[in-house]
Amino acid sequence: MQVEVRVKLKDQVLDPQGEAIRRVLCNLGYEEVGQVRVGKLMLLEVAGEDPELLRARVEEAARELLANPVIEDFEVRLP
Template sequence: MKAKIHVYLKPGVLDPQGAAVAGALHNMGYDEVASVRQGKLIELDLTGDDVEAARVRVDEMCAKLLSNPVIESYSIELE
């Protein structure tokens, strides 16, 4: 089973990485870029086939390790 986790900054949290990328794109002439937000996409290969049990465990992994709950949110897709 595969879990896809998207970790992204909460709205309103300053995104220095995104701002740096936007600045670089403007310097390269891509003025149509209004803003840039950068997040992480983490793909886990999991053993077992109980989707609901996996969702609970993956949620724990996100809260404890894969995201910083103070400034980040996350979404989980299980396939």
């Protein structure tokens, strides 16, 4: 099963990369774009049938390695 892990900077953490992208978008004429936040999307191919168990395992992996809780939030999505 393919499990998505979305990692993004916490809302209160400044994202200079997102801000740089917003400025370029604005220069290109996309003036309607307000804020840009850059995150990471990880696709994990995981063996298992029980979605609850699977989710718990991937969340554990996210806490241990995939996201840094000091600066990042994560979200696990199953198909």
